[in-house]
Amino acid sequence: MEEFPINDRKSKDSRLTGAWEMAFVFFCFLALGLVFTWPLARYYFTGLTYGYDADPAYYTARMFMGDHLQYYYHLGLLKHAALGNIEWFTNPLEFATEYRPGWLFLYSLPLSALLYLPFSFISMTFAYNTFMLLAIALSGLCMYLWARELTGSAFAAFCAGLVFNFFPIRMVEMLGGHPSGHILFLFPLALYFFDRGARLRSAGYGALCGVTALALSVQYNFFAYFLFMFLMAYIPWRLIPALREDLARGNGMSLGARLWPLARFSAPMGAGFLGAIGWMMFFKKTMVEKSTMGHGRSWDEVENFSPPLWAAWNVARGYEVYLGLAVVFALAALLLLALRRVEDKTRRWDMVFFLALFTGSYLLAFGTTLTEYFPIYKLFYKYFPYFNLSRSPTKIMIIVMACIAMLAAYSIKWLMDR
Secondary structure (H helix, E strand, C coil), X not given: CCCCHHHCCCCCXXXXXXXXXXXXXXXXXXXHHHHHCCCHHHHCCCCCCCCCCCCHHHCCCCCCCCHHHHHHHHHHHHHHHHCCCCCCCCCCCCCCCCCCCCCHHHHCCCHHHHHCHHHHCCCHHHHHHHHHHHHHHHHHHHHHHHHHHHHCCHHHHHHHHHHHHCCHHHHHHHHCCCHHHCCCCHHHHHHHHHHHHHHHCCHHHHHHHHHHHHHHHHHCHHHHHXXXXXXXXXXXXXXXXXXXXXXXXXXXXXXXXXXXHHHHHXXXXXXXXXXXXXXXXXXXXXXXXXXXXXXXCCHHHHHHCCCCHHHHHCHHHCCCCCCHHHHHHHHHHHHHHHCCCCCCHHHXXXXXXXXXXXXXXXXXXXXXXXXXXXXXXHHHHHHCCCCCCCCHHHHCHHHHHHHHHHHHHHHHHHHHCC
């Protein structure tokens, strides 16, 4: 049987990453995490971060109210459950309400079992801060792996990791104690497994992609939903050319033999996707539909949470649509494409794809604000789940972040090739 050249894993492939390279990148981002979160290192065993840009008058406030205390408390329940002090998946200490949520999401599982629980036996404060720094290191590494897979450049991929990892809204949410900041790395990790699996026609990477999507759905439904929104465009973008390539090969091979490599990759990935979608539907039925937002929010309520246009350039609105210095890479990519400077056809069309997705997602991130000029959000509000929830506009920034980080990688790769 003829072997497909695409399955030939050559040592000279610039997209291959070894354990030492990944370890080096991981520790680089870990060190950068200590720099970006300073003075956290001074209070590593005694304090928690509560915000991104604190008022000097409250620089080291005690018991400052915020999401960080709630997240710290819920993570702490995991340790008590592991020691047998409380029943698993219960919340017996919040006695001010009869509402007692259960299931995995209460303790931020499964990631907290790996990145928090082992360190909690040293100190719960130490464990919380370590969880945060590990999440920073993993976010940089996973974005690096995905960008490395697509560009083949280690330096360009590292720059993509920087852009993605230290994006304003990400740092605001993480340092403020919102769980979404801690699980961000699963988004580019799933896409890395997808692209690598599609290139190698690997069932193993397909399975890893599906498992990662499932883990993301358990950790944070919003990001899993927007991962699938991204994949609705990305899967055809990648797999249709791959399918054409496989059908053009063969020299006498049967149709089934030519389709088998792609099917072998897609089947386990699809199983994981079905599991993720099933979990999201279960969560919606058992939790969301029983809450006050069970049937969505009104248009006026969504409007209240939609960022104003001026938030795009206001650094104080870092928790919404402020892009920071990352906007330079979107403009650079647009300029390169407009001037037709990108000679490689595949790379050029990839840049067009990411730029288009960045633009569309960024417009949606403003929610109802731009409806007068771009009524696209009203369409999504009526016909797509989640878009009728009040927090959806800024949550779609996860797609914006991924696209602009990849545009950074492609732009820097172009500069390096000059």
